[in-house]
Amino acid sequence: ACEKGGQWQLALCVLDSVPEEGLTPNEISFSACISACDKSSHWQRGLTCLQEMSKLKISPDVFCYNAAISASHRGGLWKLALQILGKMGQRRVISDKISHSASISFSEKTSAWRSAAWLLRRMERSAASIQRPSTISYNAAISSFRAAGNWRLAMSMLSRMCNAQLVACSKTGQVQSALDLLRKMAAAS
Numbered sequence: 001a002c003e004k005g006g007q008w009q010l011a012l013c014v015l016d017s018v019p020e021e022g023l024t025p026n027e028i029s030f031s032a033c034i035s036a037c038d039k040s041s042h043w044q045r046g047l048t049c050l051q052e053m054s055k056l057k058i059s060p061d062v063f064c065y066n067a068a069i070s071a072s073h074r075g076g077l078w079k080l081a082l083q084i085l086g087k088m089g090q091r092r093v094i095s096d097k098i099s100h101s102a103s104i105s106f107s108e109k110t111s112a113w114r115s116a117a118w119l120l121r122r123m124e125r126s127a128a129s130i131q132r133p134s135t136i137s138y139n140a141a142i143s144s145f146r147a148a149g150n151w152r153l154a155m156s157m158l159s160r161m162c163n164a165q166l167v168a169c170s171k172t173g174q175v176q177s178a179l180d181l182l183r184k185m186a187a188a189s
Contacts (some may be wrong), residue, residue, distance in 0.1 A: 001144040030064055034140070038071040081106055097132070097136070105143075113145050116141045116143075123137060
């Protein structure tokens, strides 16, 4: 509730009072706190919560890391976001589309298009469906390439995105959706 209402101070008070009540804070309470701080533009405090988890020997889950990646984004710390994404792998926390897409979207704002390309390739090669690129992932990468003036790569990525959508449609038996997509592509060119 604190997260949705932007009540970061209340979220921190609740988190601090959990041990006093004889309870143990967990990844859910920390995730909510990190998100509340981030959404209230107190991203630094949210990132501090992630560090506090380590001190308390609480293992962050994907939601904690995603909230911290978002906080890094709000603070303009794209390298930190990539470090957090790397730390997820080191700690064997499976990143998801949100983890990667958020990291890719930083690339547009920081001209780090090479990072966007690397992350998208990593997503495309993943066997886990939760890590496969979404339309959001592709659009963020395309925007990054466009912002860097790399139109060839942007067009190549657009083609890969369309091909991925066509393959997904055909694998799931959505032939009509695939045909509609092809018609739209033909009309646009």
